[in-house]
Amino acid sequence: MGGTLPGSKRRVRAESKPIAFRPEAAQPYDDRCLSWQYDAGTVSIWTTAGRLRNVRFTCSPKALKMLCEYRKGESDLVERDGVFYLVAVCDIPEAEQYEPLGFIGVDLGIVNIATTSTGYRAAGRGLNRYRKRQLALREKLQAKGTKSAKRLLKKRSRKEARHTAHVNHVVSKTIVTTAERTGSGIALEDLTGIRSRVRHRKDQRTSLHSWGFHQLAAFVEYKARRVGVPLVYVDPAYTSQQCSECGYIDRKNRVDQATFACRSCGALMHADDNASHNIRRKGETVWTAGRESRAPAIP
Numbered sequence: 001m002g003g004t005l006p007g008s009k010r011r012v013r014a015e016s017k018p019i020a021f022r023p024e025a026a027q028p029y030d031d032r033c034l035s036w037q038y039d040a041g042t043v044s045i046w047t048t049a050g051r052l053r054n055v056r057f058t059c060s061p062k063a064l065k066m067l068c069e070y071r072k073g074e075s076d077l078v079e080r081d082g083v084f085y086l087v088a089v090c091d092i093p094e095a096e097q098y099e100p101l102g103f104i105g106v107d108l109g110i111v112n113i114a115t116t117s118t119g120y121r122a123a124g125r126g127l128n129r130y131r132k133r134q135l136a137l138r139e140k141l142q143a144k145g146t147k148s149a150k151r152l153l154k155k156r157s158r159k160e161a162r163h164t165a166h167v168n169h170v171v172s173k174t175i176v177t178t179a180e181r182t183g184s185g186i187a188l189e190d191l192t193g194i195r196s197r198v199r200h201r202k203d204q205r206t207s208l209h210s211w212g213f214h215q216l217a218a219f220v221e222y223k224a225r226r227v228g229v230p231l232v233y234v235d236p237a238y239t240s241q242q243c244s245e246c247g248y249i250d251r252k253n254r255v256d257q258a259t260f261a262c263r264s265c266g267a268l269m270h271a272d273d274n275a276s277h278n279i280r281r282k283g284e285t286v287w288t289a290g291r292e293s294r295a296p297a298i299p
């Protein structure tokens with residue numbers, strides 16, 4: 001409606017400015033403009049210079065299988081540092097959810113990226129060290145402020161994002177595989193508002209934002225869906241203050257970052273283990289409540 005009338009500000013602006021593509025922006029192609037030949041490992045693509053045929057692409061055998069079976073819709077062409085990448089959309093059907101025998105509680109954190117109630121612990125130490133190095137380097141480059149420094153900075157931050165994503169893939173896969181093998185469901189804390197909830201020293205704040213809690217949770221969720229592992233989100237209130245043995249809640253139960261010592265029953269645990277057990281229990285409650293509401297009503 002408004003804004004497209006002849007002579008309107010927006011229209012004049014739109015018409016006077018030619019459409020320009022940012023050099024690094026993704027170019028979307030539908031199936032008419034880009035077609036895949038999986039067996040040959042090539043694509044055929046329309047360009048400003050006409051149709052380019054037999055452009056070879058490379059990917060892992062696993063990715064190729066997924067392409068053959070599930071690729072659907074648009075593909076994006078992206079250029080990064082002189083290399084062209086094709087980003088394909090795959091529409092993977094979800095497996096049917098099974099009825100879990102129990103739940104695995106997953107506590108996400110900074111020192112330990114993930115701790116599960118089954119005893120799996122993914123330490124953030126490697127990531128933390130890596131990030132510290134990156135931060136130091138970034139400060140050096142930012143101080144320089146030259147164009148090449150800026151380019152290098154961009155390249156660095158992409159590399160860092162890839163590294164974090166890789167770690168999150170490995171961790172999420174371990175969690176989902178364990179759940180599948182044991183016929184369990186997965187309970188995660190509802191991360192909405194994690195930034196306001198988690199209180200910590202200033203120097204930890206940068207690491208919290210960049211760890212990609214949301215990414216890890218998102219990876220766990222999509223991997224779980226793919227294989228039919230039930231997943232529930234639980235209310236994060238008191239998961240770190242409540243004793244998983246007796247249920248007593250007290251902020252002082254959490255002695256320090258790593259130690260949980262119940263002031264009521266005297267239970268002594270690693271703080272992350274305690275939290276993961278609370279999350280597991282809450283997950284079971286959420287699932288049971290959901291099952292009752294899912295059950296058909298008696299007429």
Ligand SMILES: [Zn+2]
Binds near residue numbers: 245247262263265
């Ligand atoms: Zn206790």
